[in-house]
Amino acid sequence: MPPPPHGILRAAAACGALLLAAGCASSADTAGPGGSAGDIQAALSEGGELTLWTWSTKFEGAVAAFEEEYPGVDVEIVNAGQSADQYTALQNAISSGENIPDLAMVEYFALPQLALSEQLESVDDWGLDSLEGEFTPSSWQQMTYGGATYGLPNNTGPLVMIYNREVFEAAGAEPPATWDEFAEAAELIREDSGARIMSIDPGDAGGLDSLIWQGGGRPFRVDGESVTVDFSDEGTRRVTGYWSDLRERDLVSSQPGWTDEWWRALGDGSLATWVTGAWALGNISNTLTDNDGDFRVAPAPVWDEGDPQNAENGGSGFSVIRGGEDTALAMGFLEWFSTHEAAVAAQVEAGSFPAQTAVLEDPEYVSAEYPYFGGQQANEVLTAASGGVAEGWQYLPYQVYANSVFGDSVGPEIDGPGSIQSGVDAWGEDLRSYGADQGFAVD
Structure with missing residues (x-):
């Protein structure tokens, strides 16, 4: 991809x-x-x-x-x-x-x-x-x-976690199985080397959507000409609150993805993980050629080990x-x-x-x-991740537009850092207004 x-x-x-x-x-x-x-x-x-x-x-x-x-x-x-x-x-x-x-x-x-x-x-x-x-x-x-x-x-693109093995080992951190463990590893890594465990891209709607999907949020509902845009559900709020907290504590960064600076940060260990779709293995191996052997692939952390749910990116x-x-x-x-x-x-x-x-x-x-x-x-990791994708996610019938304006409302709250929930709420207001203008019955 x-x-x-x-x-x-x-x-x-x-x-x-x-x-x-x-x-x-x-x-x-x-x-x-x-x-x-x-x-x-x-x-x-x-x-x-x-x-x-x-x-x-x-x-x-x-x-x-x-x-x-x-x-x-x-x-x-x-x-x-x-x-x-x-x-x-x-x-x-x-x-x-x-x-x-x-x-x-x-x-x-x-x-x-x-x-x-x-x-x-x-x-x-x-x-x-x-x-x-x-x-x-x-x-x-x-x-x-x-x-x-x-x-x-x-x-x-089932979600997986590509992680820098050397950075984790130096910090005494294990690859996290849950998001709670991910936050604990982020603290260890930050204390050991000053690195951040990951970057949240303030312009990437798909990245946050996939985390909300995995967290049980379902903000978009489409039934014929009826559209619901609602970021207030429990799953969405859990995800936005979690990442706002990590940004507040400076455990994750807000570097835009796919830039030269972002690739260098992955390559030099300043960013310890990339939680992304399974398609990314070829991208990282073809780009960071000097890091041969440094990275490993693990399942994306889950919210509940007893009921692991995955998503697509x-x-x-x-x-x-x-x-x-x-x-x-x-x-x-x-x-x-x-x-x-x-x-x-x-x-x-x-x-x-x-x-x-x-x-x-x-x-x-x-x-x-x-x-x-x-x-x-x-x-083995990728195929298991594919088999665990949770059902029920929907995209808007104007998702291309939705992605295009994500950075206007949610981006500043990620980059701030601020309240990501406030950002997605503002994004939702824009999407409801736009959908109504296009003739949908929007709730």
Whole structure:
């Protein structure tokens, strides 16, 4: 997975008309009739050209494997911008009816908004909903909206903790199993070396969302055109209070993630952990090459050891775009790319953490050793983390907008340090107002 987006453009969330009216759609507004497995196979046999939008570099091998299997199909990979920049470009292409890609990578948090504005084709119309059992339940659920499935899952981000073994050992701290133990380890590490155990990014809505999800909070509820935004539940307040306390005691920092300074802090031990999605193992090993052997992977701390609950941080699937040149061919590629052994193997080799259950249950995959992490069989941790994801989390049908304004209200309270609860309450007020302006019945 790429780094979490910051400063997401509000333009990606609105197009001058109510989202409920699907004002972003073009002349392709009316959904096609779909097709059968025979139609898909005929399109693959006939061949043609496809354009695939993704900012990730982890899919070249899988595309090459597909083209070897179907030499009559040429797939062009295009980087149209990362995350929100791609979604803005996609909206513009569909609105103009020009340069519409056939397929695009879509992060789970963005899928409801893109589906609602009728930018994506439902795979149900082509029989691909029969593939549900091949993917983890949480990833499949995140590719659905309003009772329809708008693509196939690709990768997931169950929370794990990457920690600096040397920093912990020097401080006499053990990898924490619970958040109480995490706070205790933070004190030991701060006293020993002056390091902080972690950084809370004041611009990363997804980071805080995943912690709230894991803590039992469910601030977003969507039922058709009815939306609830409520950060007052017990789980949310527990999480915001915990991190406000650690910030108040200067045990965690508020460095923005993915900056050179942040990477240096991880590399030199000034930050002792990174609680993040499973996809991050490849990012840290490819970036902090001088730290070979320094890090290990552990389960993310939980609130209750007797009832461990996990969450997702990041993850994405691929969707067929409404108005593309050849929907049947695109569906054929999507199915092969998402389920064929050669395609999935190429993606795993490139560092993707898969949503496909066959891989997660493969003993060879689970027992693979990671030289960068001291020979640890890290996939044991990752697959267990994936299996423990709690149910019930929902994203808003305007989550792209929500993420874009997170830093305006919550960011200053994290950076302050201040009351993170006050920040999310203010964020909620903004989101309720915005949702009502877009035509939702907001509570």
